[in-house]
Amino acid sequence: MKNNRPASEKMRIIHDTKRPMLSDYIETLFDDFIELHGDRYFADDHAIMAGIGWLNGTPVTVIGHRKGRTIEQNMDANFGMANPEGYRKALRLAHQAEKFRRPVINFVDTSGAYPGVGAEERGQGEAIARCLYEFIELKTPVISIVTGEGGSGGALALAVADRVLMLENAIYSVVSPRGCASILWKDPTREGEAADALRITAQDLYEFGMIEGIIPEGQSGSQLIRNVGRALRDTLAELAAEPDMDTMLQKRYEKFRKIGVFRQIKQEEIEGV
Amino acid sequence: MGLIDLFQKTRETSMEMKPQEEEGVKVVKCKGCGAEIKAYAYGKNLYVCPHCGRYGRLLARTRIRQVADKDSFTELYGDLAPADPIDFPGYADKAAELAEKVGMLDAVKTGVCRIGGVETCIGVMDSHFMMASMGSVVGEKLTRLFEYATEKGLPVVVFTCSGGARMQEGMYSLLQMAKVSAAARRHSDAGLLYITVLTDPTTGGVTASFAMLGDIILAEPRTTIGFAGRRVIEGTIGETLPEDFQSSEFLLSHGFCDKIVPRNQLRGTLENLLKLHCAPKGKKRQVWRHEE
Numbered sequence: 190m191k192n193n194r195p196a197s198e199k200m201r202i203i204h205d206t207k208r209p210m211l212s213d214y215i216e217t218l219f220d221d222f223i224e225l226h227g228d229r230y231f232a233d234d235h236a237i238m239a240g241i242g243w244l245n246g247t248p249v250t251v252i253g254h255r256k257g258r259t260i261e262q263n264m265d266a267n268f269g270m271a272n273p274e275g276y277r278k279a280l281r282l283a284h285q286a287e288k289f290r291r292p293v294i295n296f297v298d299t300s301g302a303y304p305g306v307g308a309e310e311r312g313q314g315e316a317i318a319r320c321l322y323e324f325i326e327l328k329t330p331v332i333s334i335v336t337g338e339g340g341s342g343g344a345l346a347l348a349v350a351d352r353v354l355m356l357e358n359a360i361y362s363v364v365s366p367r368g369c370a371s372i373l374w375k376d377p378t379r380e381g382e383a384a385d386a387l388r389i390t391a392q393d394l395y396e397f398g399m400i401e402g403i404i405p406e407g408q409s410g411s412q413l414i415r416n417v418g419r420a421l422r423d424t425l426a427e428l429a430a431e432p433d434m435d436t437m438l439q440k441r442y443e444k445f446r447k448i449g450v451f452r453q454i455k456q457e458e459i460e461g462v
Numbered sequence: 463m464g465l466i467d468l469f470q471k472t473r474e475t476s477m478e479m480k481p482q483e484e485e486g487v488k489v490v491k492c493k494g495c496g497a498e499i500k501a502y503a504y505g506k507n508l509y510v511c512p513h514c515g516r517y518g519r520l521l522a523r524t525r526i527r528q529v530a531d532k533d534s535f536t537e538l539y540g541d542l543a544p545a546d547p548i549d550f551p552g553y554a555d556k557a558a559e560l561a562e563k564v565g566m567l568d569a570v571k572t573g574v575c576r577i578g579g580v581e582t583c584i585g586v587m588d589s590h591f592m593m594a595s596m597g598s599v600v601g602e603k604l605t606r607l608f609e610y611a612t613e614k615g616l617p618v619v620v621f622t623c624s625g626g627a628r629m630q631e632g633m634y635s636l637l638q639m640a641k642v643s644a645a646a647r648r649h650s651d652a653g654l655l656y657i658t659v660l661t662d663p664t665t666g667g668v669t670a671s672f673a674m675l676g677d678i679i680l681a682e683p684r685t686t687i688g689f690a691g692r693r694v695i696e697g698t699i700g701e702t703l704p705e706d707f708q709s710s711e712f713l714l715s716h717g718f719c720d721k722i723v724p725r726n727q728l729r730g731t732l733e734n735l736l737k738l739h740c741a742p743k744g745k746k747r748q749v750w751r752h753e754e
Contacts, residue, residue: 304690
């Protein structure tokens with residue numbers, strides 16, 4: 190897809206408050222959606238919204254990062270930055286989807302997992318690790334769509350899937366460009382430069398073979414949502430054509446297994462260690 | 463300088479402190495209390511300061527020498543070196559420079575060894591190489607180690623330490639978290655034992671993946687273990703955090719690690735745990751009720 194906007198410009202586009210967010214996708218694409226709450230251990234994290242509904246006559250489980258338009262909504266959703274209980278809620282509902290043979294559809298839009306005291310006390314690292322460990326073997330189709338900001342481990346926790354798609358202006362990064370600039374160059378104002386150096390656009394990731402598709406955004410919010418709906422339908426149909434669950438899981442494993450670029454040094458060069 | 467010279471160079475086993483010669487005796491200064499310790503005695507004490515108890519950060523090969531049976535270690539995948547997948551400014555030079563200085567091509571050493579006679583796959587991360595950040599090489603070596611262990615039916619012990627995912631490799635680094643965790647999952651599903659030993663510092667993407675996925679999670683005393691960086695959290699909440707925040711003791715009290723093990727008991731503890739799960743070579747594993 191042709192969209193040569195630099196990452197730094199996309200960062201601005203995805204933060205536009207008029208851009209569709211999780212609640213808009215749910216309202217438009219999923220009929221009779223029922224939100225389900227809580228991780229059953231500690232609390233209900235409002236940064237993750239999850240529930241069940243119909244997608245074109247198929248029951249599906251929807252999980253995603255929630256953001257808001259107003260300051261109040263954003264405070265309530267912790268600006269889309271989940272705590273461990275958010276990831277544990279996601280996992281609980283993913284396992285429920287597996288039990289009832291519902292596909293899981295993840296919407297990823299977060300600047301990252303919440304860096305807070307309580308998050309550390311309740312095992313933020315463990316919660317994310319557990320998502321990676323469980324989603325890879327979840328015996329039901331999983332589709333993840335990065336709709337805006339894919340921020341590091343907090344995004345990856347919901348992006349271990351059979352198909353990972355990104356909207357054309359979405360980004361997905363190992364570190365926030367600002368964080369990268371301040372750690373490496375001790376200068377957070379070089380954020381834009383870092384954004385470009387990190388290769389975080391949907392087009393970059395598609396080129397690297399890390400995502401399976403880019404969804405065009407069109408000219409308006411409603412067109413964007415319709416395109417997401419179409420991508421979901423097409424992708425589910427593709428996954429329905431898989432011969433069996435073992436094949437699907439093996440492909441899911443191999444998709445992540447093949448990622449990495451390294452050199453192999455000739456054996457005689459290393460001998461004599 | 464060629465790679466051969468690079469690896470033939472002799473190196474100190476803990477690079478934190480440069481020994482000074484004093485009347486023919488090598489002496490190091492403890493970074494914690496400033497006490498002067500004979501380098502030999504420091505090594506004998508497993509690089510723990512005998513005065514203040516501070517734990518020195520170990521080179522991977524020193525760690526292996528401390529826990530594996532004598533001469534039992536065979537390195538695997540030692541020929542993998544970092545590439546520069548996103549042409550990140552300065553990365554290639556930095557990696558080459560460190561390879562020369564540290565004597566490792568990247569931040570993890572992997573292989574097979576015996577611990578108390580039990581054949582074990584071992585991975586040791588080394589903070590001297592870019593603070594043991596995880597890029598493609600670290601991810602690939604650990605993934606191969608888990609796959610090898612699954613194929614051979616062996617337990618895995620990983621000593622973690624890391625500043626997190628290696629941002630110089632962009633998304634390639636982040637996705638290593640999923641890759642290693644997936645291989646660890648398959649190893650687990652084969653009914654095999656995985657022990658992690660958290661060492662100073664274990665943070666970021668390594669904490670949020672394979673470090674927290676061990677069947678048994680051990681930690682060295684007073685190590686920093688966490689997901690988000692301390693300064694990031696202090697910036698978020700606008701206050702200073704207590705000294706023991708994100709320490710191994712903090713982890714233990716919140717239920718995220720099984721046991722804190724002093725360095726001089728580590729080999730013994732690993733040996734006990736491995737023997738409880740795996741039979742020594744040629745013998746049958748003891749379980750409550752043998753399956754037909």
